[in-house]
Amino acid sequence: MTAAITVVLAAAAVWYVLAPLWRRSVTPDRGASDERARLVEEREVALRALRDLSLDHATGKMSDADYDALRSRQEAAAIDALRRLDALDAPASGVRPAAANARPPE
């Protein structure tokens, strides 16, 4: 009884594991999606940094001068990330899908 279960399990495992090798699919070019994932992450980090920066300033931890200087640098970084993401998304048409959803800062 145990031997039967064992054999069945073993066969199932072997079949399950080796099956993909028979369906020889071409490895999709993962490069693009990797790049996109990385840029999305970069964008999120940049935006979060901007938001934190404005919160820090609003709660009185930075002087106005410091805030202005840092904010413009951070905005430039955010724009850069957005631009590169847009370029990846729609290289031919040059359309910027993100532009439509601008909202005032928190």
Added chain:
Amino acid sequence: MASLGRFAMLGALVLVLYAIAAAVLGARARRGELVASAVRALGGSAALLAAAAVVLFVALGTRDYTFQYVAAHVDNAQPLVYDLAGFWGGMEGSLLLWALVLAAYSLAAVRAVGRAQPALVPGVVAVLAGVSAFFLVLLTTVASPFATVPFPAADGAGMNPLLLNPWMAIHPPTLYLGYVGLTVPFALVVAALVSGRAADGGVLLARRWMVWAWYCLSMGLWFGAKWSYVVLGWGGYWAWDPVENAALMPWLVATAFIHSVMIQERREMLSRWNVVLVILAFGLSIFGTFLTRSGVLSSVHSFTQSSIGTLFLVFLAGAMLAAFAIVAWRWDLLRSRYELDAALSRESAFLLNNVLFLAIALAVFLGTVFPVISEVLTGRRVNVGPPFFNHVIPPIAVGLLVLMGVGPLLAWRRSSADQLRRNFLAPGAAGVALGAVLLAAGVRAPGPLLIFTLVGFVAGTIVLEFARGIRVRQSLRGEGLPRALVALVARNRRRYGGYIVHFGMLLLLCGLTGSSVFATQRLATLAPGESAAVGPYRVRYDGLGQTTAHGALVVGARLRVFEGARDDGPLIAARNLFLNGRDATSSVALRSTPRDDLYITLVGWAQDGRATLRLLVNPLVMWMWAGGFVLSVGAIVAMLPEARPGTAPAVMPARVLGTAGR
């Protein structure tokens, strides 16, 4: 049945070995189908491990004493729930649990990485399969849970009755979720480094997993402390035992990482440091497992008592060497992009925070392995006990407490000194006020006074942060107070979740200080009707009673507690004498209030009905448990994923999109 379990584990081992080979080959030859096969092999081994676990559970539940492991951890009188919890009550079962949890984590990790950074999948599969392989080798060779005897005994040995407690049933699985959880960030980082394409060393991807593992470790430690307090009957919750320290060390490193990773996110700095922290955390989790399984620190002389210890050390050394070799290989890739802007910034506060946490971890490590070090260096085995830890750690903790208050007052990159000074005033005043109140109330000990003053200060900064944030929201959006509070936390989950966690730590620290410094103790032998006074209480002993429960003779002392004139009700302090003649446990009489705990154990009794009681008053213990709960809430808030905006950013100043930037 047992052979099914053995086969399942052997099959799982074969599959993970195949997975390593297929993943590595598939990555090098760029053959996606090999990698897919490797992923399936990982899934298959998980299924086989689950099958093995089911076999063991069934054996435990049906009390199949042909299994040596079952006979060792189950007896006929034990409740079913604890029979099943016996799964992780012994070495072999706990290793199987480890392998099972790792398998589950592996599947989840591969799935997540497949979506976020598919190029890393082969590396992650290879590393996770590699660690699984180690545990499976142990399980199939020296530590099999499926060893059998031909003639089953009529009754098993049962678990140590100290383990028959809900806290102890839940403590190992939770702790394992934490320990094993540290393997995933390790795999991510190693995979990212090997692939050579991630300038952040895979750290940012690993962050989520580290936070989750940290959370589980926190809860595991908390449950362990609660168990120690409620069950062991010595009135304490932490004894600086090697086993406890084994879980504390990775927790400390993970806490350091949670803070320093924020620097990496903001400023693309410290990636080397963070990579090292991830590897170190994993190493400490394996080291911790090693400590609790080899006899290395509890025996008088021998270095390792079993082959398991040696195998663990070999694996640990190999894994650490390999990982650090990879780090060295990719050292240049991990170069920081920026430097620190200013000394007075959140970055430098976090850096100092890291240094202090690692200092504590180092101190704990030194104190824990001191017997081994001293034996190797001087030939004499020397122990350093709690006095060592209580001498070294509190000063460092005070430094961390100060940072906890000052850090949030600093801004990223640069803070103005006079802004800081201005922000200091209100919380500083709160701290001083608290200190003054305590001084007036009669607290004279300088250490606790300092700590409570700092606690007041830090609490003040946290409140200030919330207040200011709410005010900002209200000025922008005109929301009412409750709505603004919720929205503030929801929009800045990591920051405000973190503040809640800090607040929980403050409560914990208060409880720790109160109960360790201001506890009072009394040992009293009373005849029925006599009373003993301890702290603000008077405890009257009313006589002994006997019952049987769960295979034990329970001898209980009936007590009644009075506070001044008020009758606070009855309590029972009991000893459980197990019918196997060997074991005895205490049922502690515990009366908890926010002010203090009245903690009574029955130590002995005489024929004439007199009882010897140990009475303890531990102030503020409830604050510790409350602190753990608050920490949990804060951690969950911080871990909730921020709403994914899809392709459009959620917040973007209009002028940024309109202009080309300034």
Added chain:
Amino acid sequence: MSPAVGGRSAGRQTLVFAGGTVLIVLSLAYLVYGGIQQGATYWVTVGELRQRAPSLPSRVRLGGTVAAGTVRWDDAHRHLSFVITDGASTLPVRYTGVVPDIFAEGRQVVVEGGIARDGAFDATTLLAKCPTKYNPADPKSPR
């Protein structure tokens, strides 16, 4: 985004950090040294204690097994006496206080204390080890 800030202030910053690091390392070393002095107890075996009693520090940690048939418990004074053995040598032990639940004949124990003038061991702390090899927690003697 500033790359490494140039020249003088970078040098000064490095100095500050280096100085800070040295300070922290020294403080830690100082603390650890003090901690070791406070907390160190030497491990000995029964045999060593019998042989070298005068030359060992006054406070030692002794591990061994409770010899069968030697446990005496005076309930009225909470006074425990037994003989500890390492298989070869034996030593009588005296202990007053609360005895841990796990304590029993044949079990492994660890005692802390010193040799008294009459040659017996006066234990101030008594810890008992669980017989199973893998024990998730050590029952501790009450403090």
